[in-house]
Amino acid sequence: MTGMYSEKVMEHFRKPKNMGKIEDADAVGTVGNPVCGDLMTIYIKIKDNKIHDIKFQTFGCAAAIATSSMITELAKGKTLDEALKITRDDVANELNGLPSIKMHCSNLAADALHKAIKNYLQKKEREK
Ligand code: FES
Secondary structure, three states: OHHHOOHHHHHHHHOOOOEOOOOOOOEEEEEEOOOOOOEEEEEEEEEOOEEEEEEEEEEOOHHHHHHHHHHHHHHOOOEHHHHHOOOHHHHHHHOOOOOHHHHHHHHHHHHHHHHHHHHHHHHHHHHO
């Protein structure tokens, strides 16, 4: 199976960054992958409108774990607007590509991140 993935994917799969849970997260986003049934949750901490801390929990394949790890790296330190602009393709590109049958796995990471941010914005809106 290694041959299918870029070195970068394998690196993130073997040593995922920011894996785990943020107990006092400001917002959480969970999405399920309709293609395979895998599940991903992203936790975010916001400070000064920026993603101060981010962690993920993924119950999924190697590509799902690698993309989760990658997206937490991409999103950390970004403003909410910038983080919302991170696309599924950005994640795959940063990993030097994913096998086409695995592209759906990268959707999970971007969707979970966007969902967490939207949940945060909605929460803010309600607090007003
Ligand atoms: Fe389910 Fe990759 S096979 S996320």
